[in-house]
Each structure stands twice: as C-alpha cells, then as structure tokens.
Amino acid sequence: KAGVTQTPRYLIKTRGQQVTLSCSPISGHRSVSWYQQTPGQGLQFLFEYFSETQRNKGNFPGRFSGRQFSNSRSEMNVSTLELGDSALYLCASSNRGGGLEQYFGPGTRLTVT
Amino acid sequence: AQSVTQPDIHITVSEGASLELRCNYSYGATPYLFWYVQSPGQGLQLLLKYFSGDTLVQGIKGFEAEFKRSQSSFNLRKPSVHWSDAAEYFCAVGASGGYQKVTFGTGTKLQVIP
Numbered sequence: 001k002a003g004v005t006q007t008p009r010y011l012i013k014t015r016g017q018q019v020t021l022s023c024s025p026i027s028g029h030r031s032v033s034w035y036q037q038t039p040g041q042g043l044q045f046l047f048e049y050f051s052e053t054q055r056n057k058g059n060f061p062g063r064f065s066g067r068q069f070s071n072s073r074s075e076m077n078v079s080t081l082e083l084g085d086s087a088l089y090l091c092a093s094s095n096r097g098g099g100l101e102q103y104f105g106p107g108t109r110l111t112v113t
Numbered sequence: 114a115q116s117v118t119q120p121d122i123h124i125t126v127s128e129g130a131s132l133e134l135r136c137n138y139s140y141g142a143t144p145y146l147f148w149y150v151q152s153p154g155q156g157l158q159l160l161l162k163y164f165s166g167d168t169l170v171q172g173i174k175g176f177e178a179e180f181k182r183s184q185s186s187f188n189l190r191k192p193s194v195h196w197s198d199a200a201e202y203f204c205a206v207g208a209s210g211g212y213q214k215v216t217f218g219t220g221t222k223l224q225v226i227p
Contacts, residue, residue, distance in 0.1 A: 004156070033214070033215075035217075042217065042218075042219045042220060043203065043217040043220075045214050045215070045216070045217075048214060056213065056214040058214070090156055090157065092156075092157075100145065100207065101147060101159050101162050102157075102159070102215065103159065104149075104156035104157040104158070105156050106154075106155055106156045107155075107156050
C-alpha cells in the first residue's frame with residue numbers, strides 16, 4: 001500500500017498571503033489529522049477529519065481551516081500568513097479514528113517571509 | 114484533559130549500549146499509548162502501541178515498551194542501540210475508543226556516539 005503523501009513538500013510564502021496544503025491518506029483510511037510542528041512548540045494538533053466531517057479541533061485561530069473530500073483526501077488552508085506560521089505541517093491518516101495509531105506523511109515545510 | 118511528559122530533552126548513548134526513554138502520561142481511564150520516531154526532515158513513524166492486555170509490548174526495530182499503570186509510565190527500551198537509531202522519539206497518549214485527538218510529548222532527541 002502506498003503511504004501518506006503530502007504536496008507540496010516545500011513552500012515559501014510571503015506574510016499576508018494564503019496557502020493550501022494537500023494530503024492523500026493511505027487507501028481505505030477515513031481519518032486525516034493535521035499537525036503543526038515547530039522547534040519551540042513541538043507537535044500541535046490542528047484538526048481531524050473523518051468521513052468529510054471535522055471531528056476534533058485544536059486551539060488554532062480561524063485562519064487555519066481544512067476540509068476533506070469524499071475520497072478522503074484532505075486540504076489545509078492558512079489565510080493571512082504570519083511569520084509564526086513557518087513550520088513543518090504533518091498529515092496523518094488512520095483507518096478508524098485519530099485516537100488510534102496514525103501513519104504520517106513526510107510533511108510540508110512552510111516558510112513565511 | 115490528557116497530557117504527556119517526556120522529561121529528557123536530549124539523551125546521548127554509546128553504540129551497543131542499552132537505552133531507556135521515559136514517558137509519563139496523565140489520563141483518567143485506560144489510555145491508548147504510542148511511541149513514534151522521527152528522523153530529520155521526515156514524518157513520524159509508529160514504533161509500537163499499547164491498547165490493552167500484556168503490559169510489555171514489542172515494536173519494530175527491536176524496541177519494546179512497558180505500561181505501568183501504578184506509575185503512569187510507558188517507557189521505551191532497546192537492549193543495544195545502533196547508530197541508525199539516532200532520531201527524535203515521541204510518546205503519545207490517546208483516549209480509549211480512539212475517537213479523541215492524540216496528545217504528543219515534546220520529544221526526546223537521541224544521539225548515538227561510536
């Protein structure tokens with residue numbers, strides 16, 4: 001089975017712009033979770049989608065949003081980028097729920113200048 | 114709310130030596146517990162998991178972990194470390210049932226010296 005894929009792998013954006021990141025889960029997995037990883041804050045949970053519905057949400061501002069499509073692929077959008085949004089964004093898929101074992105993609109490295 | 118503490122930010126061991134990474138969790142019921150490993154520039158890879166049953170669980174790459182309810186701990190061990198084990202290790206706790214988010218510890222960075 002193919003693993004979790006994330007595109008793009010690297011992205012450079014300017015403050016104030018918006019960005020969309022994509023995640024394709026393992027075939028058959030219905031749960032997709034997103035995490036932000038920074039050296040200072042570690043791994044922080046953004047949100048989880050299960051069968052196109054947001055099931056859990058972390059403590060991030062409304063500038064961070066996501067969605068999941070009927071084929072379980074997920075996108076994450078960040079509007080009005082700030083310098084502090086520079087991070088590695090990780091997507092993880094699970095076959096039943098985000099509270100079980102998750103399989104991570106390689107991440108998208110976002111740099112905001 | 115659940116939480117995870119990894120008290121060691123950085124650990125250095127010699128190749129061939131044994132390893133133990135500490136993890137303490139806080140959760141009201143029986144937790145789901147995980148250890149993940151992250152190599153530089155990569156995503157996280159699941160090493161092992163505990164849901165119920167035998168408190169000593171075996172994982173990939175020769176790792177094992179022991180769930181101790183009385184100590185709220187889930188320490189990761191390996192009898193003989195290889196240079197390729199150098200990475201960052203994350204302990205995580207999820208709520209039983211699997212329908213709540215997973216909380217990750219801050220990670221322990223392992224350095225292996227020859």
